[in-house]
Amino acid sequence: MNFWKNLEKPILALAPIAGVTDSPYRLICRESGADVVYTEMISIDALYYNSKKTLQMLEFNKKEKPVVLQLFGKRPELLPKAIKIVEEFGYSGIDLNFGCPARKVVAHEGGVSLLKNLDLCRELVQSACESTKLPVSVKTRISIGKGKKMVTVFDFLEKIKDLPVKTLMLHGRSYEQAFSGEPNFAEIKKAKQMFSGIVLANGGINSPEDAKKMLELTGADGIGLARGIFGRPWLFQQIKDYLEKGKYSEPSLSQMKKIILRHAKLNEKMKGKHGIIEMRKHLCWYFRGFDGAAKFREKFVRVETIEELKKTLKEFK
Numbered sequence: 674m675n676f677w678k679n680l681e682k683p684i685l686a687l688a689p690i691a692g693v694t695d696s697p698y699r700l701i702c703r704e705s706g707a708d709v710v711y712t713e714m715i716s717i718d719a720l721y722y723n724s725k726k727t728l729q730m731l732e733f734n735k736k737e738k739p740v741v742l743q744l745f746g747k748r749p750e751l752l753p754k755a756i757k758i759v760e761e762f763g764y765s766g767i768d769l770n771f772g773c774p775a776r777k778v779v780a781h782e783g784g785v786s787l788l789k790n791l792d793l794c795r796e797l798v799q800s801a802c803e804s805t806k807l808p809v810s811v812k813t814r815i816s817i818g819k820g821k822k823m824v825t826v827f828d829f830l831e832k833i834k835d836l837p838v839k840t841l842m843l844h845g846r847s848y849e850q851a852f853s854g855e856p857n858f859a860e861i862k863k864a865k866q867m868f869s870g871i872v873l874a875n876g877g878i879n880s881p882e883d884a885k886k887m888l889e890l891t892g893a894d895g896i897g898l899a900r901g902i903f904g905r906p907w908l909f910q911q912i913k914d915y916l917e918k919g920k921y922s923e924p925s926l927s928q929m930k931k932i933i934l935r936h937a938k939l940n941e942k943m944k945g946k947h948g949i950i951e952m953r954k955h956l957c958w959y960f961r962g963f964d965g966a967a968k969f970r971e972k973f974v975r976v977e978t979i980e981e982l983k984k985t986l987k988e989f990k
């Protein structure tokens with residue numbers, strides 16, 4: 674049941690990213706070297722109240738496994754039912770979000786602001802662990818607040834230390850840092866020493882060199898990749914190559930086009946025409962930084978069918 678212990682280290686994980694780590698992109702990342710993939714955050718409340726849209730988001734391809742479903746919310750009493758639904762879909766693990774800084778989540782005291790109420794954090798983790806045999810993991814940040822009001826990941830870990838949490842993904846920035854600045858390597862290292870389960874270090878990993886540095890400076894068991902894989906799912910394989918052989922290569926344009934087309938077809942298969950619309954942002958990311966990409970970006974943001982995409986890709990030389 675605990676798939677985590679079968680993964681070879683260092684573990685390369687696709688971090689949860691709302692609006693990005695849907696089923697098609699998770700599969701693309703698994704095929705590109707990710708060892709485990711996380712879903713976008715899913716509302717506990719929405720599952721509890723059987724939201725049709727949320728239930729649709731739970732559909733996934735078994736080839737993605739191991740795939741961890743991330744839940745967010747602040748009502749432990751809703752977790753048993755929400756987790757039962759997740760189990761029925763066949764997910765490999767359940768993750769709880771204690772790190773999201775989005776205004777609308779924080780305004781409802783969810784995500785990272787849950788750290789301000791450690792008793793509630795504990796209740797959520799305990800309720801999850803008692804509701805399932807699937808491995809439970811948590812994702813959080815280094816800290817929230819300043820001075821005497823600061824709550825840290827260490828306070829959080831102390832509070833849940835007797836609960837059977839298997840994995841911690843730690844974003845090495847504080848709430849106040851949001852998404853910029855260097856991750857705090859020393860604090861991640863300290864968390865790794867304190868937590869007995871698996872630690873995945875996250876934040877600012879945009880290249881194989883960043884990945885190596887993160888692993889060396891923190892001693893973490895693996896890493897979580899987020900914005901670094903926007904338009905670059907092959908970063909997973911590049912990291913593996915760099916860690917094993919000290920070098921890596923960039924995919925050729927034709928290899929890239931093949932991956933992009935597969936990605937688009939998976940999107941269309943799962944979501945119909947809307948899948949192609951959702952693909953547009955990925956297309957812009959895939960061609961970021963290329964000479965002449967601006968002209969093509971205008972075409973990519975209008976693409977409506979696979980045929981149109983094929984034609985535009987053919988034109989891109």
Ligand SMILES: Cc1cc2nc3c(=O)[nH]c(=O)nc-3n(C[C@H](O)[C@H](O)[C@H](O)COP(=O)(O)O)c2cc1C
Pocket residue numbers: 688689690691692712713714743770772773812844852875876877878897898899900901
């Ligand atoms: C657009 C966007 C959406 C995100 N959605 C989630 C989410 O659903 N759940 C979560 O725990 N973190 C979420 N994150 C945070 C990432 O998982 C990650 O912790 C953060 O981006 C830092 O890693 P990076 O510097 O490699 O991007 C999101 C980040 C971004 C940029």
